[in-house]
Amino acid sequence: MTTEPDNESTAQPAIVLVGPQMGENIGAAARAMWNFGLDRMRLVAPRDGWPNPRAVAMASGAGRVLDKVKVAATTAEACADLTRVYATTARDRAMTKTVMSPEAAMAEARALAAAGERVGILFGPERAGLENADVIRANAVISVPTNPAYSSLNLAQCVLLVAYEWQRAAGVTAVEHRLAGTRPAEGAEVDRLVGHLVERLDEVGFFYPEAKRPSMIANLENLLRRSPLTDADVRTLHGVVRALAEKVRGRK
């Protein structure tokens, strides 16, 4: 593969699959990457050669990732132009290495890439995982904190979590209120709704005994204020109250 710095790759990490076995897993990894906008995949000595029809079939929709794949004969060759390499591993290795969570590693990777570094993340073969030589080549280890009693992440799932954290490190809006063509109700609108409700309830003697009227009204208002009402909701509730109370006013 070429080792001339790939300008595009400075913007995102290279996902390096070392000795991947089944084409289906390569395709699934490509999908996982593209789900979060990553499309720089590198393969080190794929067992069944390259290109791989099974990978293409599985990648449906994420073909662009496979079109850009760079194949290398060794991990060293695949990492030749990288300035910062992370090795993903589940097993504990008897070596001194910084072990990072996907979150911490991708936050760091984002910063390094922004500073112009070329980042790569190594993923081992489906069954055995990375060899110690590959882990040693990496600058740090990424370990997904799974259930100590059970860790069965497959290759694509591991790529998915790392790609997810890369994208999350970009800063994503946490909560968003989707108002299907409406806007949040203003205080005065809720005031009028409360007033209307109380008026109709007075007509049917709801607030009894009189002594409890203030606290009962306070409860109703509190209930309405706690709800994230929209202007449409307020109109709907006015309609509901009117409809239910209508006959009370003896309307025909």
Place this chain on the structure above:
Amino acid sequence: MTTEPDNESTAQPAIVLVGPQMGENIGAAARAMWNFGLDRMRLVAPRDGWPNPRAVAMASGAGRVLDKVKVAATTAEACADLTRVYATTARDRAMTKTVMSPEAAMAEARALAAAGERVGILFGPERAGLENADVIRANAVISVPTNPAYSSLNLAQCVLLVAYEWQRAAGVTAVEHRLAGTRPAEGAEVDRLVGHLVERLDEVGFFYPEAKRPSMIANLENLLRRSPLTDADVRTLHGVVRALAEKVRGRK
């Protein structure tokens, strides 16, 4: 399924698979859950019935999750004992709902569970995803911020990301919930409130024209589900509806 509160479930969210089709996907979802220590799975009308040998075969190692599965006939039944429900959805829905990232939603879910609430997360059928009726039933929506140009997360991957975020949120400190001697309303309680309201509104011909009846009811239910109602609130609202509608029924 039983609706007696399951003590264990207060410690973790129920993963509710609505209308799952392939047993393999149920098994894969079980593995994704158990990877991050979750083992409360509920199934709503699984297409191929239950138990499902294919699910068991795929779940290898995560069988305990399937052993504890609770099967329900409807989403309402599966959510009857839950006090906070999230719906996972990719498609944009034309309804007013709080849309949260997996991160924000699981941080909140952790806090709510710690405060004694029973949390559940809905996942739709493999192909179509959740129906609007199920999304309306939820109190909030979880949307994974994937590549706008490509979102191909499968059921197990979606469960994996949510379970991962639940586990990542372990550090979150519980927010204080002031319920003044009340408790969060359960799904079944809100079901009955919606039913009562619709019944009384039908008596006064509120849903007109008939063609708009379903969407009008959906709006009302969605409005109620968005509100953090307590058991006391539900009783109050039953009283309000009854009081306003009373004369309609010709009570003296």
